[in-house]
Amino acid sequence: MKKILTSLALLGLVVAGTAAIAEEEHNAAAPTHFPINEPKEMSWSFAGPFGTYDKAQLQRGLKVYKEVCSACHSMNLVAFRTLEGLGYSEAQVKTLAAEYTIHDGPNDAGDMFDRPGKPSDHFPAPFPNEQAAASANGGAAPPDMSLLAKARGVERGFPRFVFDIFTQYAQGGPDYIHSLLTGYDQTPPAGMVIPEGTHYNPYFLSGVSLKMPKPLSDGQVTYDDGSPQTVDQYSRDVSAFLMWAAEPHLEDRKKTGFRVLVFLLLFGALVYLTKRKVWAEVAH
Amino acid sequence: MSEGHSTYTPKTGLGRWFDARMPLPRLVYDSFVAYPVPRNLNYMWTFGGILSIMLVSQILTGIVLAMHYTSDTTLAFDSVEKIMRDVNSGWLLRYLHSNGASFFFVAVYIHIFRGLFYGSYKTPRELLWILGCIIYLLMMATGFMGYVLPWGQMSFWGATVITGFFSAIPLVGNWIQELLLGGFAVDNPTLNRFFALHYLLPFMIAGVVVLHIWALHVVGQSNPTGIEVKSKTDTVAFTPYATIKDAFGMIVFLFVFAYFVFYLPNFLGHPDNYTVANPLKTPAHIVPEWYFLPFYAILRAITFNIGPINSKLGGVLCMFGAIAMLFLVPWLDTSKVRSAVYRPWYKLFFWLFVADAILLGWLGSQPAEGSYVFMAQMATLFYFAFFLVVMPVLGLIETPRRLPNSITEAVLEKKNKGAGGHPAGAVSAPETKG
Numbered sequence: 001m002k003k004i005l006t007s008l009a010l011l012g013l014v015v016a017g018t019a020a021i022a023e024e025e026h027n028a029a030a031p032t033h034f035p036i037n038e039p040k041e042m043s044w045s046f047a048g049p050f051g052t053y054d055k056a057q058l059q060r061g062l063k064v065y066k067e068v069c070s071a072c073h074s075m076n077l078v079a080f081r082t083l084e085g086l087g088y089s090e091a092q093v094k095t096l097a098a099e100y101t102i103h104d105g106p107n108d109a110g111d112m113f114d115r116p117g118k119p120s121d122h123f124p125a126p127f128p129n130e131q132a133a134a135s136a137n138g139g140a141a142p143p144d145m146s147l148l149a150k151a152r153g154v155e156r157g158f159p160r161f162v163f164d165i166f167t168q169y170a171q172g173g174p175d176y177i178h179s180l181l182t183g184y185d186q187t188p189p190a191g192m193v194i195p196e197g198t199h200y201n202p203y204f205l206s207g208v209s210l211k212m213p214k215p216l217s218d219g220q221v222t223y224d225d226g227s228p229q230t231v232d233q234y235s236r237d238v239s240a241f242l243m244w245a246a247e248p249h250l251e252d253r254k255k256t257g258f259r260v261l262v263f264l265l266l267f268g269a270l271v272y273l274t275k276r277k278v279w280a281e282v283a284h
Numbered sequence: 285m286s287e288g289h290s291t292y293t294p295k296t297g298l299g300r301w302f303d304a305r306m307p308l309p310r311l312v313y314d315s316f317v318a319y320p321v322p323r324n325l326n327y328m329w330t331f332g333g334i335l336s337i338m339l340v341s342q343i344l345t346g347i348v349l350a351m352h353y354t355s356d357t358t359l360a361f362d363s364v365e366k367i368m369r370d371v372n373s374g375w376l377l378r379y380l381h382s383n384g385a386s387f388f389f390v391a392v393y394i395h396i397f398r399g400l401f402y403g404s405y406k407t408p409r410e411l412l413w414i415l416g417c418i419i420y421l422l423m424m425a426t427g428f429m430g431y432v433l434p435w436g437q438m439s440f441w442g443a444t445v446i447t448g449f450f451s452a453i454p455l456v457g458n459w460i461q462e463l464l465l466g467g468f469a470v471d472n473p474t475l476n477r478f479f480a481l482h483y484l485l486p487f488m489i490a491g492v493v494v495l496h497i498w499a500l501h502v503v504g505q506s507n508p509t510g511i512e513v514k515s516k517t518d519t520v521a522f523t524p525y526a527t528i529k530d531a532f533g534m535i536v537f538l539f540v541f542a543y544f545v546f547y548l549p550n551f552l553g554h555p556d557n558y559t560v561a562n563p564l565k566t567p568a569h570i571v572p573e574w575y576f577l578p579f580y581a582i583l584r585a586i587t588f589n590i591g592p593i594n595s596k597l598g599g600v601l602c603m604f605g606a607i608a609m610l611f612l613v614p615w616l617d618t619s620k621v622r623s624a625v626y627r628p629w630y631k632l633f634f635w636l637f638v639a640d641a642i643l644l645g646w647l648g649s650q651p652a653e654g655s656y657v658f659m660a661q662m663a664t665l666f667y668f669a670f671f672l673v674v675m676p677v678l679g680l681i682e683t684p685r686r687l688p689n690s691i692t693e694a695v696l697e698k699k700n701k702g703a704g705g706h707p708a709g710a711v712s713a714p715e716t717k718g
Contacts, residue, residue, distance in 0.1 A: 049547060077365050143559070147365070150550060151558035158646060168547050173555070206568055246558070249368075249375045256376070257546020264542060268535040275528045282520055283699040284323045 029191035036202035039154055039179040042236065044171050046243060049258060052251050053244055055087035060223055061241025062086060064234050067221050069145060072137060072212075074125035077146035078245050081119040085248055093119050100124055138197050140211045149173035149239065149246040152205060173246070174239035179203040181235035184214035290314050315501060320519035321526045322507035324695050328402075329505065330533025331395040337534055338388040339493065343486050345381040353433065355479035357472045360435035361560040379549040385427050386552045387541045389575035392420055400613070401634055403622030404506040410614040412499040417610045419492050424576070424607075426485040429478040431573055432470075436557030441570045443470045443478070449583070452597040469563070509694045510622025511687060518691040569651055577648030578641050579603050582667065584652040585660035602664065609671040616671055618679030626685040630678050637670045 045054040062083070065075070080097035084090065097117035102124055105112035117124070125144075127133035133141040143151075153172035156164055163169075183203035194200050198209035216231045223229055227237075244250070292313040294300045303310055352371050354363040367374035396416070399405055405413035428446060432439045447470065450461040466473025504513060513519055520526075544551060552574055556567050572580050586599035593601070609616075624631040640663050647660045688694035 077362070077369065082369070147558040151555050153555040165548065165551065170548055170550065253375060253379075253546055253549070257542065260542045260546060261539065264535055264539045268532065268539065271528065271532045271535055275532050278524045278528050282323060282525070283695045284325075284520075 028189040031208065034207055035154055035205050036208065037179070037183070039172070039175040039203060041169075041175055042171070042178055042239075044174060044240065044243070046240070046250055047171050048168055049254060051254055053085075054240065056225060056227075057237050057240045058086045058244050059088075060225070060227060060233075061237040061239070061244075063223070064216070064221050064238040065145070065241060068215055068234075069238065070123070070126060072126055072133070072142040073145045074127070074133075074142075075123040075145045075245060076125060077122065077144075079120060079122050080117060082248055085244065090119075097121060138211050142212065145242060145245065147246045149177060149242040151246075152176045154205060171243075174243045176203070176205065177239040177242060178235045181216060181238070182232055291318050315497075315522075316527070317521065317523040319501065319522040320513070320516075321505055321522050322513055322518060322691055323520045323525070324507050324509060324691050325505065325526070325529070326508055327529070327533050328394070328398040329507075330530045330537075331391050331398065332500075333530040334391045334534050334537045335388070335395060336493070337538075338384060338391055339486065339489060342381065342384050342388060343490070345377045345384065346483070346486065348377055349381055350483060353479075355433070355476050357435060357475055357561070360433065360475060364434045376545075379545050383541065383545045383549060383552065385430060386573070386575065387537075387544070388423065389427065391537065392423060393575075396420065396610070397638060400637075401624045401631075402506055402508060403510050403617065403619070403624065405614045406506075406510075406617065406622050407614070408503045409499075409506060412496065412503060413614055414611055415492055415496040415499055417607075419489055419496060420610070421607065422485055422489045422492065426482060426489065427573065427575065429482040429485070431557075432475065432478045433482060434557060435475065435561045437559045437561055437565075437567050438554045438557040438570070440470055440561035440563065441567055442572050443474065445570050446572070447474075449600045449603070452594075452600045454597070506622065507691060508623060508625060509688060509691055510626070511689075511691055511694070514690050515692070571649055574645065574649070577646070578644035578667075579606055579648075581644040581648035581660045582606050582664045584648075585657065585664040587652075587657055587661075602668075606664075606667060609668070613671065613675070616675040618676050619682065619684070620679070621684040621687065626687055627678070627682055628685065629682045630674075633670060633674045633678065636666070640666045640670070 045052060045057065065073075080093055080100075083093050083096060088096065097119050100117035100121070100123070101114050102117045102121050103112060104115050107113055125133075127136060127141075130141045150173050154176055156169075156172070180201060180203045183201045184199060186200065186202060188194055188200040188208065192200075192208060194209050198207075198211055199213050200209045202208075204210045216234045218231055219229050221229065221234060223233075227233055247253075290310055290313075292303075292307075292310040294303045294309065299309060302308070349367060352363065352367045352374065354360055364378065367378050369375075371377070399413065399416070428442075432443045447461055447464050450464060451457045453460065462468065464474070464477075465471070466477055507513075554571065571577070580603075583599040583603040586595050586602050588598075589595055590598055619627060619630065621627055624634055644660065644663045644667065647656055647663060650656045652660070688697060
């Protein structure tokens with residue numbers, strides 16, 4: 001075993017060495033690798049083996065989504081009924097759904113009609129189709145937000161991705177969204193070319209700038225629980241909400257996982273002791 | 285170890301009735317109870333059993349997922365999300381299945397490296413080894429097609445890149461590619477046939493697994509010393525000895541598997557696959573699943589033309605050649621000694637090869653530019669040199685260490701040595717107790 005460990009250690013050194021050689025020089029005005037800045041690692045209530053969603057935070061995040069993001073971003077996969085997961089009662093969800101107008105039909109007469117939303121409806125999209133969304137937003141359709149927190153993530157690189165296994169780092173998506181939302185208003189390095197109609201953001205995953213202008217400003221959304229009404233707080237809340245939207249069964253998953261691992265640990269210990277007993281008389 | 289007649293004696297009237305008509309209980313008894321296994325097998329030998337439970341787990345979760353999945357390009361992505369959100373325990377089934385594929389490959393790579401280290405492919409186990417290689421090949425096809433089914437960005441673009449390889453083959457390449465795709469580009473016919481094949485191939489794997497186990501039961505298991513079983517004292521009965529040890533190995537493996545399923549279910553996946561496939565938008569870096577990365581690095585390492593072979597065809601040939609090497613291993617290794625335990629030089633090169641494979645995997649995940657290309661070329665060179673130069677030459681020039689006369693002798697030697705050094709027995713390192 002010692003030999004295997006030594007070999008593995010050597011192997012790690014070889015890989016680390018080559019990684020260092022591969023590091024390339026870098027020009028601030030014309031970066032070749034994105035994002036320019038890595039996302040800031042925030043502390044999230046849903047991180048770690050016992051992580052749970054902070055329901056008050058999710059409700060605030062929903063408010064930010066409803067009042068700001070939903071003007072351009074759809075959330076096609078999320079049904080109103082699932083909002084009970086944010087701590088709302090059935091009646092509250094009904095009221096919330098009824099605030100939306102859903103285009104439905106055809107009815108018995110063959111006509112399309114509008115009706116108030118029901119809990120079984122999904123969030124209606126702000127644009128009738130992708131082309132309309134693109135044309136209203138300077139040529140790029142704003143992405144659907146249902147899975148955004150799992151669909152975005154900056155590569156962690158060696159050796160960090162190895163440590164991530166032990167620290168259970170799985171918050172790359174919300175970290176990225178939070179950093180992007182708080183990463184506007186910065187001055188680009190001298191000489192950097194920012195294409196017309198785009199906005200510099202050093203946290204953007206695939207370029208120096210993006211089409212979306214700074215979406216949030218201090219005091220824009222009114223919180224009634226006394227939380228600070230700042231861009232940073234809005235960004236945290238909406239990132240947490242988007243994580244919930246992408247992974248609504250996260251709490252269930254982690255809770256089940258803990259039971260499974262405890263069971264396997266105890267069962268494994270018993271089987272190991274049995275194995276010792278069975279093999280005790282046999283040299284091997 | 286097919287020699288030695290069956291010791292099964294049915295105890296009940298019903299048992300005798302069955303035994304005279306269809307001796308299935310006898311087959312099970314002879315294969316999984318009385319079957320003699322070398323007494324010195326270490327935990328590396330538990331991966332066969334681990335692979336069987338992974339195959340069963342993949343088939344079971346897969347069948348239930350198929351009940352909820354829709355293989356239509358306009359519905360596939362949403363149907364997977366429906367499973368994740370609305371199907372009872374759907375998230376669990378889906379994460380078990382997607383991470384199960386990864387851990388199936390983790391186990392198969394350990395199993396293959398075990399075989400390479402202990403020379404398990406040497407006569408009379410060539411066919412056993414080749415059947416294993418066929419299983420591995422089928423697994424790769426199954427894994428690749430399964431990754432296409434969620435119809436995310438990486439599904440689509442991975443399928444586009446990988447089916448594109450076939451167009452490099454002269455004369456029939458385009459025809460093969462169109463046959464695979466069911467058209468000229470990855471589209472609905474591709475998704476449908478991949479789903480059909482993804483459902484079919486695991487049962488073919490199960491079939492070849494039966495052949496693999498059959499061949500194993502004819503020639504018997506190899507063991508860490510590489511010395512054939514010579515007498516009854518070299519072996520122990522499968523049950524309880526191997527059963528309980530396999531069970532412990534499986535539980536440890538399942539523990540790691542469960543850790544990923546429940547705490548890091550997306551660690552081994554790519555974020556882009558949570559964006560629905562868009563044929564008009566190419567991702568910045570198209571990367572396959574991690575278990576294909578070494579071969580992907582080899583494919584991209586060939587950036588130059590060799591005579592009439594252009595770089596694309598050269599890359600494809602090298603990639604398939606890298607897998608073909610495995611099939612040839614029984615004849616490439618010229619050593620008379622099986623186990624690397626007694627081959628100091630082979631042991632060194634074996635670990636260099638492991639390092640090389642991991643390096644290739646890492647290079648496969650990086651963009652093919654700058655110094656990465658040169659590193660990938662060197663690593664590819666070593667990959668092939670290991671099989672084509674090191675294996676044949678070392679066998680001829682290496683002086684192996686002294687081999688024990690039998691498994692029993694090796695075991696007792698180790699026990700006496702162990703008794704001197706560690707009077708309390710191996711309390712701290714169960715894995716070395718093997």
